[in-house]
Amino acid sequence: MLTLYDYLPSQNGWKARVLFGLLNIPYQTRLVSIFEGEGRTEAFLDLNPAGGIPVVELEDGRTIAESNAILCYAAEGTRFLPADRYRHAKVMQWLFFEQYHVEPVIGTLRYWTLTGRLELQKAMVEPKRAAALRALAALERGLRNTPFLAGDDLTIADIAVYAYGHRAADCGFDLTDYPALTAWFDRVREAIGPGYPIYLYSDDPHSAV
Ligand SMILES: N[C@@H](CCC(=O)N[C@@H](CS)C(=O)NCC(=O)O)C(=O)O
Incomplete structure (x- = not known):
């Protein structure tokens, strides 16, 4: 096992x-x-x-x-990692995006916010917030014309990006103006189903x- x-x-x-x-x-x-x-x-x-x-x-x-x-x-x-060369590359595109633009940005801000470290990291907070807004805008654009990041079905790209992406509110981001992103949050939540607590x-x- x-x-x-x-x-x-x-x-x-x-x-x-x-x-x-x-x-x-x-x-x-x-x-x-x-x-x-x-x-x-x-x-x-x-x-x-x-x-x-x-x-x-x-x-x-x-x-x-x-x-x-x-x-x-x-x-x-x-089915979570398509063999088709183009769709496989699209999954990779979003996995790399997640490791550069989401996890070390929204993930780190969330960590600082929820563990009381914002003050300690004061100089880094504004640059991180600006980077997070760029990441959220990129996701909003990237999701306008596709139900999931790499096409019609849930892949590991969605699981990876959703992991920290949907926690943006934990570090104070208001997602009201991100309709494509929040609709995708709903689709991913429904596709993965219950049983994975935060x-x-x-x-x-x-x-x-
Ligand atoms: N890029 C790595 C990040 C791994 C990482 O930083 N994990 C954190 C928890 S989210 C951790 O274990 N931090 C403690 C440490 O590095 O000592 C991944 O995606 O797995």
């Missing part, structure tokens, strides 16, 4: 939980106490040299880190400053 090294308030971890659920992939969870430094231990760095979760450990002990690499591995050969950092007393 696969082992998922996870931290519940992480939306990067959430991506893997969702895909494993949709594909009925059995896995066991090993929670990593990232705020207590468990990700920086030798044992964990052997699993992922970058020290972050999620990490998947295969039955034979090999590991895969980076949430979107985990999605690609698990989705290979399924956890807040407040569930972890170690996450506060």
Whole structure:
């Protein structure tokens, strides 16, 4: 069985939980106490040299880190990662977009906001907010003429971008003027179905400053 090294308030971890659920992939969870430094231990760095979760450990002990690499591995050969060369490339386009424009921007702002770190990061907040607005505008444009990011059906691109994208309100963004984006949020929510709760950092007393 696969082992998922996870931290519940992480939306990067959430991506893997969702895909494993949709594909009925059995896995066991090993929670990593990232705020207590468990990700920086030798044992964990052997699993992922970058020290972050999620990490998947295969039955034979090999590991895969980076949430979107985990999605690609698990989705290979399924409807969530189309084989068609163009649609495959479109999925990759949005996975790379997510890792540059969404996760380190909306994800980081959300982390600072929900764990009381905004003041500590004061100089970086405005540039991040400007970058987040650019990301939201790009998504609004990209979703105007397509139900899902890579065509007519849900793919891992939607799961990845939705993970932090739909939490933009957690860091104070008002999405009233993003009708295509919010309609896509509804479509993704419906397509993945219930059973994938969002956890807040407040569930972890170690996450506060
Ligand atoms: N780009 C990576 C980011 C991984 C990452 O930064 N994970 C965070 C949780 S969301 C983490 O484990 N941080 C603790 C640390 O790096 O020590 C991914 O998409 O998986």
